[in-house]
Amino acid sequence: MRWILRYGLAVLMIISMTLCAAHAETEGICRAVEQGIRLHVDGMYGGYPHSVLRDAVLESVDCPSGAAELQAFHAIAVPPPHMRIAVMRPTGQGQQGSLSVMLFSQGHFVIGERMSLSPFSRSQSPFSIKADINLATARLWDDLAKRIAQGKPIIP
Template sequence: MNVTIKREQANSAIQIARYGVIILSLVCMSSRLAQADDATDDICKTAGQGIRLHIDGTYGGYPFSVLREAVLGGVACPSGALQVQAFETIAAPPPHMRINVKRPLGQGRQGTISAMLYAQGRFVIGERMSLSSFSRTQSPSSVKADINLVTTNLWNDLAARVTHNKPIIPQ
């Protein structure tokens, strides 16, 4: 009899642990999804309905909010006639851009920036470059020029597809 009670208690403890892990997982996932929604910004509203921007990355131990402000301050929007023409072909529904900045801790350490554009559920184009030597040694605000360069290159490469009669969204 005593053994049966201990088995029932053990089974109950196992079930409580299982359900506890499931509930904890759901709570953690829902809070991460809410953070992801908060991390998107609408940019380039003068071009179509604009672009949904997602910012990821780290910048040498600085708070993410500082990096986010630097990225928002440096993003280039489509501006030339060919850039706008290329953008208009993918503007509905609004495309998504993901910018990722990685700068390890420590002065002078190499870092990277990547910008990827997605439209209509598909990858359109991406650019990647190393951080400039200035950005590798300064605060996150110094990365604005690098962000501007990588996004300008992205729009120029997208416009080149119009010039060469290539599809804007690769097949």
């Protein structure tokens, strides 16, 4: 009986971790730039399913496009960098929410952006955060390009 409890619990933990890992999958984005970026979407948006939030994020990420942004991206492009976007908007009308975008390269933090959700985003479906995500990721690439232009190291 102890054997069943001990190993049954271990098997149950492995199964639950596998299910959680499926929820925390990464997506490939910006594939036209170098080898692309691996994206991980985290968080919650007022009771909506995580898949709806993930779809909204995937449709709104800004990729590096200007010459300076592409030059900065090239410095961290191999292996493909990892971007983590976390959106938090508590359930309830008018609740303040936040958005965090972090870029990692070779396991090291490179740069990040954090902002509050716009008033429009706080009261609508997850697809209303598209402009906020686009703005945050555009700022991230611009800040990274400025860091390169100033001669600062890519990975602080």
